[in-house]
Amino acid sequence: MVDSFELSKIAGGILAALLVIFLPKVAIEIAHQSHGHEEIKDGYVLPAPTETEASGSAEGAPAAAFDPAAVVAMLPTAKPENAASTFKKCLGCHTADKAAASKAGPNLWGVLGRERGTRADFTGYSEAMKSKTGAWTYGDLVHFLHKPKEFVPGTKMVFPGISDLADLADVVAYIRTLSDNPEPWPTAAAAPAPAPGAAPAAAAEPK
Template sequence: MTFLDYRYLGALFGAVLFALFLGVFSDALVHSPMPKVPGFDLPSGEAPAKAAAPAAAAVPLPALLAKADPAKGQALTKVCATCHSFEKGGAAKVGPDLYGIVGRPKGSAAGFGYSDAMKAKGGDWTFDDLNSFIASPKTFVPGTKMGFGGEPDAGKRADIIAYLRTLSDSPVPLPAAAK
């Protein structure tokens, strides 16, 4: 070996020692303790448990519908228009046409391929059913194709349902509010 080869080996050895020293020095500057359990919790999709707070009295749907504003509901359904049509005889898009949905049998809009879960649900769309579906489609019909996550605000849901009710040749009467 020549003197030049020893210089290259010395430089390599020095670089390795410098890297080791730099690692030890940086660990001494910034200390991060090891966790008791390795890893981290993945989100489960469930809401975290909150401290027991007094629950607000839920307003019954008939009372919400009595105060609902169909114009606000129409504005809230602008997002829905990307997947649904609202015109009489409207074509199915990603979702079925919603004209006449209140009182219509579930899974019955012509030209739309419903999930087996929706077809099996059965019955007509009632105000309560629409409220539950809009709140959480996947909870109301597990296995639905509906990708919408749900509307948590009961007042907004009532506005949407009031608007959907107007999309009919003969709108279904609103349920009587308890006195």
């Protein structure tokens, strides 16, 4: 019969074997944790940026220059009735009634076709405006209301301009109505050039 001493020796041998098997593994795990090592997991690899994205928009093609003629071509189909809210900004400095006096800016009644810087009851024109001689045309007014300081460098008008081209066309079409005899639409806008290959329109008979 196996006595208790023999059982103790067997148990001790089994325990020693277990320690030999598991102790190195435990020691390695403890060492990794003590050095802050963590298990490396597969990560998500971001796609490489395209050539366009890498270059950035700042290095892209420059924005096209503003073309007043493009807005003038929109005028015959513009909606002056939609310009009320935008034109209210003008009324902070201008009047629009025929009999009204000028305010901080000249009265806008009859401005289309009027010589620039010549409204009789307004004496606050800048030297830059007075030196830009000639009558206000559709193209001039479009350019001025879009970028005042570009069309008349040195102007006193602090209005930054109307950036939306549809709104700009509506406002100019509305200003056209501020007259006893509204200026006729420009010929180029009223009669666009025919498509290539199209037969020319017949000339109208004089009346």
